[in-house]
Amino acid sequence: MKTAILADLLDFTGDPGLDDLDSPAVRWRPDHWLLIGDDGCIAAVQPEAPGDAWHQIDHSGRLLLPGFIDTHVHCPQVDVIASWGTELLDWLNTYTFPAEARHADPAVARAAADLFADALLAHGSTTAVVFPTVHVASVDALFEAASARGMQVIAGKVLMDRHAPDNLRDDVAGAEADCRALIDRWHGRGRNLYAVTPRFAATSTPEQLAMAGRLLADHPGVYMQTHVAENRAEVAWIAELFPDARSYLDVYARHGLLNERAVLAHGIWLDDTDRALLHGTGAQIAFCPSSNLFLGSGLFGGQQAVAAGVHVSMASDVGGGTSLSMLRTLLDGYKVQAMAGNRLTAWALLHAATRGAAQALRLGDAVGTLEPGAMADMCLWDVAVGPVARRRDALARELHERLFAWVTLGDERNLAETWVGGVRRYQRPTSPSA
Ligand code: GUN
Ligand code: ZN
Numbered sequence: 001m002k003t004a005i006l007a008d009l010l011d012f013t014g015d016p017g018l019d020d021l022d023s024p025a026v027r028w029r030p031d032h033w034l035l036i037g038d039d040g041c042i043a044a045v046q047p048e049a050p051g052d053a054w055h056q057i058d059h060s061g062r063l064l065l066p067g068f069i070d071t072h073v074h075c076p077q078v079d080v081i082a083s084w085g086t087e088l089l090d091w092l093n094t095y096t097f098p099a100e101a102r103h104a105d106p107a108v109a110r111a112a113a114d115l116f117a118d119a120l121l122a123h124g125s126t127t128a129v130v131f132p133t134v135h136v137a138s139v140d141a142l143f144e145a146a147s148a149r150g151m152q153v154i155a156g157k158v159l160m161d162r163h164a165p166d167n168l169r170d171d172v173a174g175a176e177a178d179c180r181a182l183i184d185r186w187h188g189r190g191r192n193l194y195a196v197t198p199r200f201a202a203t204s205t206p207e208q209l210a211m212a213g214r215l216l217a218d219h220p221g222v223y224m225q226t227h228v229a230e231n232r233a234e235v236a237w238i239a240e241l242f243p244d245a246r247s248y249l250d251v252y253a254r255h256g257l258l259n260e261r262a263v264l265a266h267g268i269w270l271d272d273t274d275r276a277l278l279h280g281t282g283a284q285i286a287f288c289p290s291s292n293l294f295l296g297s298g299l300f301g302g303q304q305a306v307a308a309g310v311h312v313s314m315a316s317d318v319g320g321g322t323s324l325s326m327l328r329t330l331l332d333g334y335k336v337q338a339m340a341g342n343r344l345t346a347w348a349l350l351h352a353a354t355r356g357a358a359q360a361l362r363l364g365d366a367v368g369t370l371e372p373g374a375m376a377d378m379c380l381w382d383v384a385v386g387p388v389a390r391r392r393d394a395l396a397r398e399l400h401e402r403l404f405a406w407v408t409l410g411d412e413r414n415l416a417e418t419w420v421g422g423v424r425r426y427q428r429p430t431s432p433s434a
Pocket of ligand 1: 074088092096199200227230291317320
């Protein structure tokens with residue numbers, strides 16, 4: 001039987017801007033039914049109850065939003081989340097590389113991918129752009145875990161042929177063969193999409209970056225993901241490694257890696273020329289505020305990026321980031337922008353993690369929206385959990401105030417259910433205590 005869900009629906013019909021509290025792009029449909037078709041897509045949204053042919057589920061009073069999109073997160077790094085005391089380069093060597101090396105064992109990679117995919121759903125993310133490891137088995141494991149849950153995942157084998165431990169290094173020819181086989185095996189199979197994934201400019205030789213560019217040229221529609229300009233010591237190192245490049249971002253541009261399907265994490269230490277290049281190529285920055293604060297990397301200039309026409313999405317960057325929750329991530333993003341004197345609305349934050357990310361990924365018809373025809377990827381949220389949030393919610397005078405408090409005070413404990421492709425894939429096991 002087909003399913004219909006009654007809840008308070010929120011999504012966006014356009015970009016609500018950064019600070020407009022009354023944006024007409026906010027689509028608020030309280031007490032509406034969302035009807036799911038046999039194909040797992042949204043069939044309709046309507047105020048009146050559907051007929052008896054529909055299995056009706058009453059979530060009145062709960063928020064129903066499109067599933068969140070986490071545009072930069074590392075599957076194997078669940079093992080190193082919350083690791084103490086280091087900046088980026090030390091953090092990689094001390095914690096992250098040893099943890100990723102364990103994924104050479106396909107059994108480890110499989111268990112990690114299952115845990116990770118379940119955890120994403122339990123935090124409200126239904127689409128993610130993911131780094132597995134350098135090992136082919138970790139890519140297979142991730143796409144298999146995503147497929148088993150019907151999730152939209154963009155991922156690819158991490159490329160690293162220098163400045164990494166022996167057990168994490170590949171080479172140009174072997175990596176190219178692996179990537180071509182993985183693209184054939186996974187790109188466009190079900191909801192899986194492949195991303196050519198040079199880890200960052202420091203861990204790939206110019207020859208490997210050129211190979212990555214060839215892969216992209218040969219496979220239009222394939223994505224690219226990497227890191228850029230995250231940490232000052234890293235930026236200085238890249239300048240030494242690529243003395244001819246104008247900037248860190250320029251290294252990627254020179255190797256043909258920037259296009260409208262490129263997702264670059266961080267981008268804290270960019271200049272106006274870099275931002276113009278991002279705008280011109282259509283590449284997006286995945287803003288990772290939790291990670292940037294935790295690793296002490298810096299404060300991303302969101303206002304400058306948006307003013308330059310750069311697409312900016314939101315990302316947890318676990319394990320540099322400290323939570324898979326996009327609500328936590330949005331709150332950290334709000335605080336980072338507040339440090340620069342900018343106050344983002346809840347609309348701006350929620351849009352960036354739903355429709356905004358979907359559009360930047362060129363997946364705007366499929367995810368990040370409650371438009372009929374889109375995939376029925378969505379989450380049901382309690383606006384307030386616990387006495388403090390409930391008190392705050394009771395005093396809120398209008399919708400933005402309520403939802404900003406939800407973003408600020410909420411986390412995965414507010415998540416009641418997650419649906420992917422019209423199937424319930426997560427249900428909160430126990431009712432949260434008052
Ligand atoms: N730069 C290169 N690799 C990584 C990584 O795993 N995490 C973060 N935050 N930055 C990186
Ligand atoms: Zn990262």
